Amino acid sequence: MRTKHALSGSGVGWAAAAIATVVACISVWAAAGTTWDELRAEYHVHAARSDESREFAPIEGAGFTGNLFVFFSSSIDGDDRFFLQAPRRPYGTLDLHDTLAALVRYFLLPAVQVTELDDATVVISYEADPARLGREFFAQSKNGPQIYVSRLVNP
Numbered sequence: 001m002r003t004k005h006a007l008s009g010s011g012v013g014w015a016a017a018a019i020a021t022v023v024a025c026i027s028v029w030a031a032a033g034t035t036w037d038e039l040r041a042e043y044h045v046h047a048a049r050s051d052e053s054r055e056f057a058p059i060e061g062a063g064f065t066g067n068l069f070v071f072f073s074s075s076i077d078g079d080d081r082f083f084l085q086a087p088r089r090p091y092g093t094l095d096l097h098d099t100l101a102a103l104v105r106y107f108l109l110p111a112v113q114v115t116e117l118d119d120a121t122v123v124i125s126y127e128a129d130p131a132r133l134g135r136e137f138f139a140q141s142k143n144g145p146q147i148y149v150s151r152l153v154n155p
Contacts, residue, residue, distance in 0.1 A: 059103055063092070068143065069107045075141050075149035076122055080111040083120035085128040100126055123150045 046054060056066030076082060084104060086097045104124060105113050114120050123130050123137075125148040130137065137150040 059107065062099055062103060064100070064103065068147070069103070071141070071143040071147070072104060072124055072149060073108055075139075075151070076108050076111050076124075078110045080108075080121045081114045081119055082108065082111055082122045082124050083114055083117050084124050084126070085130060085133065086124075086126040087128065096127070121152060123148070123152065125150065 046057070049057070052066070056069070059066055059069055082104070084097065084101050086100050088095055088097045090096070091099050101113060111122075117123070117133060117135065123133065123135070125146065127146050129146060130140070130148050130150045136153040138153045139151040141149045143149075
């Protein structure tokens with residue numbers, strides 16, 4: 001007659017799985033506590049900010065001023081298609097053109113960015129001269145050296 005051992009077959013597998021599950025849960029719980037503490041601290045920092053300050057936080061965090069984006073938005077309508085003229089050069093760990101493009105796309109919604117100048121109604125130039133594009137503009141606003149918003153004549 002065969003006898004069953006307490007540590008035989010699938011019983012050992014279930015015990016190992018249970019122990020692994022308990023260890024995993026304890027690890028997640030320990031790490032989550034630190035994460036929640038950090039999130040609470042961040043919440044209190046940002047909750048104290050004004051609505052305008054929170055709106056410009058991503059822009060200022062990337063090293064630009066909120067006033068620059070207010071300038072851009074004052075010349076852009078919601079149905080505009082904008083072409084971004086900016087140099088492709090290192091900007092921190094990223095690229096200046098791509099960093100600026102991401103922020104402008106977010107801040108100027110519902111206007112959309114286009115990749116072809118022929119599809120644009122407006123050109124946003126940053127550290128660039130819109131005259132180099134060889135296009136005619138019927139309106140142009142300037143905000144410092146080489147920062148322009150230019151509305152195309154024949155979009």
